[in-house]
Amino acid sequence: MTRFALTVEFDGRPFMGWQRQDHGPSVQQAIEDAAYAVTGEDVVVHAAGRTDAGVHGLGMRAHLDIAKPIAPFRLMEALNARIRPNPVAILACEEVSEDWHARFSCLSRHYEYRIVTRRAPLTWEKGLAWRLSGPLDVPAMQAASAHLVGRHDFTTFRSAHCQAESPVRTLDLLEVVQHRERISVFASARSFLHHQVRSMVGCLSLVGQGKWAPEDVRDALAARDRAALGLNAPPDGLFFLRADYPQ
Amino acid sequence: MTRFALTVEFDGRPFMGWQRQDHGPSVQQAIEDAAYAVTGEDVVVHAAGRTDAGVHGLGMRAHLDIAKPIAPFRLMEALNARIRPNPVAILACEEVSEDWHARFSCLSRHYEYRIVTRRAPLTWEKGLAWRLSGPLDVPAMQAASAHLVGRHDFTTFRSAHCQAESPVRTLDLLEVVQHRERISVFASARSFLHHQVRSMVGCLSLVGQGKWAPEDVRDALAARDRAALGLNAPPDGLFFLRADYPQ
Structure with a gap:
């Protein structure tokens, strides 16, 4: 073999x-x-x-x-x-080598979540981005994202169907980047809980829309309760970018 | 009205x-x-x-x-x-105002043609780019494009179905830009002949693949003969970017 x-x-x-x-x-x-x-x-x-x-x-x-x-x-x-x-x-x-495993040898996973802020529906990128009527407060989203980086109990940002033994994960990167009406959220960690990226992006979008303050994301995290989640973003905008392995 | x-x-x-x-x-x-x-x-x-x-x-x-x-x-x-x-x-x-006309008032039209160079088929961007195997010689494509910029008889690069009275057009910009395996050709002119952008990109791709020298594009232009056209690129990669109007 x-x-x-x-x-x-x-x-x-x-x-x-x-x-x-x-x-x-x-x-x-x-x-x-x-x-x-x-x-x-x-x-x-x-x-x-x-x-x-x-x-x-x-x-x-x-x-x-x-x-x-x-x-x-x-x-x-x-x-x-x-x-x-x-x-x-x-x-x-x-x-x-036969001991290389795509899942278990993986050191880090990197995702991008793409948001397009405009009123008009998407055309060629329908299903490839999340459309939100704009604009979003990107500096506020960046401030909110800082509360999530690091080692935390992410129970709030975890699907009820998540099969991971522990809700504790170390989020290495959560970066919000804007180019005109396009906003990307980049997320990196050794591993993620089920729905974690979409749940984090959902809450960041509420901050961007002014419905939540950046500190509300910190409080939602501290609640360690799925009921404290503001919003789970749709799958459309989520891209698995790459994975890192030893060497 | x-x-x-x-x-x-x-x-x-x-x-x-x-x-x-x-x-x-x-x-x-x-x-x-x-x-x-x-x-x-x-x-x-x-x-x-x-x-x-x-x-x-x-x-x-x-x-x-x-x-x-x-x-x-x-x-x-x-x-x-x-x-x-x-x-x-x-x-x-x-x-x-009632004398503003999308077609006749237009001062300049801007197109982008997107090429992806790789062996694997396209997935999410199928129909949104032209896939070509293997690396293209972008400096050679840039040298070739310089022969087309300016006021010329573009008969070679014109569809047999083109209804324009004159084959003479002034090409203001033809720029080849590379980012890793993505190559974009940007074209700007007051107006274009039918299939002109796709025909120019088709010939530039032959230069990129080494099948044509940059000077072959100059000679094809000078021939003023559709039979001298090397290749008409498929519609997939062509995007009408924007149009300029007075003020």
Whole structure:
């Protein structure tokens, strides 16, 4: 068996999420079906993060084990040829050691959440950003985000369906960047709770709209209570950017 | 009658082009149908440029005349509400004098053509960029573009269906900009011939791939012959950015 690490881009709009589901298409299944078509082997693809329905990937990392001898470049080309018409692309493929694991070896995960502030509906980027009637108070959002960075109990920002054992996470980065009517929130951590990025962005949007003060985010965090959450942002604007590994 | 100037964004993928057609949907019809729903009036919408099927608009300008008294902001909101689910959005609406014409008053038109250089297929931006394998020689493309800037007979870069009286145009800008695997070609002129931007980009791509020398673009221009055209780029990557008017 040879283990291959993949870098995967996908448009989350037609999928029920990353993880294989009985009731609809998933990114995992699209790749596994392509791998079966290429190798005749029933492979399982493991990812750095299991994104929700409608969430996108620009540089998701994943791995799979294949018995058939095949060069990484040939595997990538063959997977891309077979994965169509699913909007999933293998951007890179390399051979890794058998103890390399896309999920468990991952040191850091990086997300971007894209907001477009305008009254008019979105056209070409419908489903690729969250539209909010603008403008938003970006300095206030930046002040609020500072309350979330660091090691905290993120129970407030955690889905009821979250399966993590502990609600404690260390948020390394939460940065709000504006370019005209586009606002991006960048989030980095070793790992995130289920819905954590969307929940943080939801609360930051309330601050941007003046409905919450920056300190209300601090208080929501301190409450350690999902009921204190102001808003969970929709999946549309969320992109898994990249994952870091040793070396 | 009051004349309103519109700024329009649209995703060109589902449309036969800007201009109203008998055999399929058009951006013009989407706006005219919305205007009828709002006012009960049969209006004609005139645009700065009549884009082809699959070409997109980020800041297209257009105008229409309406008899019913209505404020510009209310008209914009009502058009956006009625235009759904078409991927067309009115970004701005203002009252203008009756001699203001989106097409004939226009002083300059600006396009961007987006290329993504990679082997893997596109996912979320399928239909929104032209994918080309492998790196392109951007300095060579920049050298080639310099041969096209200025006042020339652009017969080589003109569709057989072009209805313009003269093939002479003054190209004010043709700039090739690279950011990692993304290359944009920006083109500005008072007006363009039919397919001119796509034809210029098609030849620049041949230069980028090393199939043409930069001087081959100069020779193709000098030939004043459509048969000398190397390649017409697909509509996917073309965006009408904006149009300039007096004051």
